[in-house]
Amino acid sequence: MTATNQKVIPGLVWMLAALTALAPLSIDAYLPAFPLMAEDLLVSVHDIELTLSLFLGGFALGQLAGGPISDHWGRRTAIVCGLSIFSLGSIGIILSDSIGVLWGSRFLQALGGGISVINSAAIVRDLYRGADSARAMSRIAAIMMVAPMLAPALGSLLLMVTGWRSIFIVLQVYCLILLWVLWVHLPETRRHDPSRLPLNLAQRYREIILHKKAMGYLLSVAFGNGGMFAFITGSATVYLTYYSVSTAMYPLLFGLNVLMILVCNQINARIVHIFGPQKILLTAQATQVVIGITALLCILFTPHPLSLLIPLIIAFMGLQGFVMSNGMSCTIEFFPHSAASATALTGAAGFTLGAFAGAAVGLLGDGTPLPMVSVMTGAVGLGLCIRYFLHRTP
Secondary structure, three states, X not given: OOHHHHHHOOOHHHHHHHHHOHHHHHHHOOHHHHHHHHXXXXXXXXXXXXXXXXXXXXXXXXXXXXXXXXXXXXXXXXXXXXXXXXXXXXXXXXXXXXXXXXXXXXXXXXXXXXXXXXXHHHHHHHHOOXXXXXXXXXXXXXXXXXXXXXXXXXXXXXXXXXXXXXXXXXXXHHHHHHHHHHHXXXXXXXXXXXXXXXXXXXXXXHHHHXXXXXXXXXXXXXXXXXXXXXXXXXXXXXXXXXXXXXXXXXHHHHHHHHHHHHHHHHHHHHHHHHHOHHHHHHHHHHHHHHHHHHHHHHHHHOOOOHHHHHHHHXXXXXXXXXXXXXXXXXXXXXXXXXXXXXXXXXXXXXXHHHHHHHHHHHHHOOOXXXXXXXXXXXXXXXXXXXXXXXXXXX
């Protein structure tokens, strides 16, 4: 199949972006509700915070399970299965009257989300190749980036009008509408190859892990995600505590990073046919390392004013707009029959390294920007080194 297949699937990019947005909506929309949820369930805020860790773990597990399901039984089957499980989890959260039920339901919701969301990149791989694939991924990411920008505001608005459960009611309605739209308008895109014997889950992932070029791209993108999660974890402490930024200004500063990622996604969609996804990915990550080192030198040898750090952070984060779409495209290009499994492994690795990077920022935290910027720079640099090593060895 070629890029012309999109002509027979009207609204393809919008549908896949809406599916991908399920993850940031589920993570960011309920963050403002933590204190109210703790008060309503008579638990500590730390117990509610655990629901976020459970979601990340469940989402990663769902991706790992969903990849082989999608590659074996088809994209539509995996999407319907995943969204149905997500819906059941949402109902459990809405009806939960104890922290245990909330934990279990949140994990179930994440499991379904992971199974369904990995199909977006797999469908792109079914329909596109090379630069066309990277361009489509950029457009999907650009639309999807609206979700993390609006989700916290949506959650805050719902809290003012009703209670915290309304956030999950909205997520449930979104899930059901998405399920209906995709069932009606999205055809099956996975091509059946009768000459290829079906692989079990372990065989599929073994095939990907043993492919050095693919793993080079996969790990560099995963470590890049680690750098992004290091910022997400440490930004509140750095901005609000160290620099005494107001709580009203912090969302704006955070949103500028998302906006820059969106801008870079749009630029990538226009230039990827000229330079190719591999060259853009390498240039973007190398530039991130240079920016990170510059920020570290500023922190170590200057008074490191906020006016200097903010542009460097925004530039670093914005380059993720080039990294995510091109990195995913380069990885799944090698696996026409296991695109969903490759997507799943990339996503799970990204979530895992993001969790480790966030934990490292917390453990190394001394109240200054140094730990956050060090982990951001180190993660991307390590990913680049691993990719260089894997691509150089026979």
